Amino acid sequence: MDQAGSMKRNMNTLPASERITVRRLPQRASYEEAAIQAILDAGLMAHVGLAVDGQPYVIPMVYGRLGRNLYLHGATVSRIARQLAQGIPVCFTVTLLDGLVMARSAFHHSMNYRSVVVLGTAALVTDEAEKTQALEAITDHVLRGRWAEVRPPNAQEMKATSVLRLPLEEASAKVRTGPPKDDEEDLALDCWAGVIPLRLVALPPEDAPELREGIRPPESILEYRRS
Amino acid sequence: MDQAGSMKRNMNTLPASERITVRRLPQRASYEEAAIQAILDAGLMAHVGLAVDGQPYVIPMVYGRLGRNLYLHGATVSRIARQLAQGIPVCFTVTLLDGLVMARSAFHHSMNYRSVVVLGTAALVTDEAEKTQALEAITDHVLRGRWAEVRPPNAQEMKATSVLRLPLEEASAKVRTGPPKDDEEDLALDCWAGVIPLRLVALPPEDAPELREGIRPPESILEYRRS
Ligand SMILES: Cc1cc2nc3c(=O)[nH]c(=O)nc-3n(C[C@H](O)[C@H](O)[C@H](O)COP(=O)(O)OP(=O)(O)OC[C@H]3O[C@@H](n4cnc5c(N)ncnc54)[C@H](O)[C@@H]3O)c2cc1C
Ligand SMILES: Cc1cc2nc3c(=O)[nH]c(=O)nc-3n(C[C@H](O)[C@H](O)[C@H](O)COP(=O)(O)OP(=O)(O)OC[C@H]3O[C@@H](n4cnc5c(N)ncnc54)[C@H](O)[C@@H]3O)c2cc1C
Ligand code: HEM
Ligand code: HEM
Secondary structure (H helix, E strand, C coil), X not given: CCHXXXXXXXXXXXXXXXXXXXXXXXXXXECEHHHHHHHHHHCCCEEEEEEECCEEEEEEECCEEECCEEEEEEECCXXXXXXXXXXXXXXXXXXXXXXXXXXXXXXHCEEEEEEEEEEEECEECCCHHHHHHHHHHHHHHHCCCHHHHCECCCHHHHHHEEEEEEECCEEEEEEEXXXXXXXXXXXXXXXXXXXXXXXXXXXXXXXXXXXXXXXXXXXXXHCCCCC | CCHHHHHHCCCCECCCCHHHCCCCCHHHEECEHHHHHHHHHHCCCEEEEEEECCEEEEEEECCEEECCEEEEEEECCCHHHHHHHCCCEEEEEEEEEEEEEXXXXXXXXXXXXXXXXXXXXXXXXXXXXXXXXXXXXXXXXXXXXXXXXXXXXXXXXXXXXXXXXXXCCEEEEEEECCCCCCCHHHCCCCCCCEEEEEEEEECCCEECCCCCCCCCCCHHHHCCCCC
16 A cells, blocks of 8 residues: 555544455545545435345445444335345445546546445344434435424334444545546647536426425525535 | 236337346336436446455446447456456446435435346457447447547557446336325425426536647537436
């Protein structure tokens, strides 16, 4: 590991392991808890990987975070909930696309991004208080303050729902920013180079068709945005 | 399978298998080749899952499509390229986030999305012509027409790059659209409900710092958008 890499592992970093170590372009990696949490808090969905008889499955899911735990939810009867509850190894990946990096050479094209990979084992949340807090965290992760505005789950809904906890212990972040890095001799080419920034934006909210008359979207919805 | 499900499997559908069948909310599933290809063509990145000693890894990657083949690329020396080239089982998932579905009850919150899961085995592309076509497909998938504008890869760059082919044979799509579906008795609640549409938009392009004077971004970059 180079100097920058070892420095990055000094403070507030998650415990390192061989398998969580970024090998390609390691200067883009970080194991700092704050950096990892910031990316997770900015993301809206994860891609969750599990293997069944050697066959990997990658399933998109929403999530929430409470301190050093990530939470997932799904139907109690679903395969993903049942498999994860058995404590099989899981990979939890969140990727934010920040831009398209257009170089003068095909080879140096890239993307600007922030991504996090978490490895570990999930566990079924059986404590009812933790389960409710987790569902609140998932809901408020998607839209801060939403939980307080809506009807909370009833007993039947809670029963139909499984919540899984994944400790945020073994994780890596990888980030690319900035312009393309072309070879010196390509700088003279007659070709545009630069970055097309990308952003996930919210369009004006659309009322549900049977919305009660006189109800307007709150500020949090009118001004919805993610970082 | 319900009526709609069996009808959907009638024409231009990919060969069905047990493991590629969506179980939860199957009315949102499709196995039609055209639907699957449209989602893959709209996406910018995939989350690729592979398992090493039972531990799944989910890695974001760009991709391209040529007919019934998907193509991935990476450093020849990278783990992902070396593992995939060995012909291990892979899961390739593309998810497009179209909106946040805000219900009056916490339970009925959801997201609007288009997603595709492809299962199969990747193979290393060894034919140089196919390899070049695949890199062209990846580049033009990200920005149509870009390949023709840039310096093509030289022999050394080709050597440093591995290209993998994943046949688009066993795949499923799942799509949610439309407003929240609240319970009848919740419609009277004093709570906004509806959809916050989300879109990945391109901001104005940023010139590379050492861009040759007088070069302007082409229309394809100024007008960049995805569906
Ligand atoms: C943005 C987003 C967020 C989601 N959040 C959640 C969540 O938080 N909790 C939750 O339970 N579900 C969530 N889903 C749905 C989730 O992806 C699965 O569809 C769901 O868990 C049910 O899977 P299953 O049991 O039917 O399929 P599984 O038994 O897990 O898989 C069987 C087969 O179904 C197909 N399949 C499953 N899911 C998809 C998919 N999304 N797209 C295409 N094919 C698929 C695949 O071929 C897979 O091999 C989300 C989906 C999206 C797109
Ligand atoms: C949007 C996007 C598109 C990409 N497209 C490509 C592509 O087309 N081809 C390509 O080769 N690479 C691509 N990458 C980079 C890719 O995700 C891997 O980082 C890369 O393949 C090298 O991985 P590795 O060999 O270092 O790690 P591996 O040996 O594969 O993994 C070892 C460990 O490194 C960590 N790690 C690896 N990748 C990431 C990551 N992205 N974020 C956080 N931790 C990570 C994990 O902890 C993992 O367990 C892309 C990344 C992003 C975000
Ligand atoms: C629009 C086209 C392309 C895009 C968007 C793209 C994007 C990317 C991205 C995001 C990565 C990961 C970088 C990282 O780990 O941070 C990557 C890696 C790589 N790309 Fe591309 N790429 C494109 C075209 C090409 C072409 C045409 C070639 C070869 C001729 C190529 C060769 C490579 C190689 C060798 C790596 C591995 C780098 C490493 O791990 O050291 N790319 N690409
Ligand atoms: C903002 C908050 C929430 C969001 C964005 C959200 C999103 C989602 C999404 C996208 C799915 C997958 C639907 C599909 O397969 O098409 C899902 C499934 C599910 N959600 Fe949520 N959810 C939220 C809150 C909750 C809460 C609070 C509960 C329970 C009280 C809950 C219970 C469930 C259940 C049981 C399923 C499985 C449905 C099935 O497979 O039949 N969700 N959720």
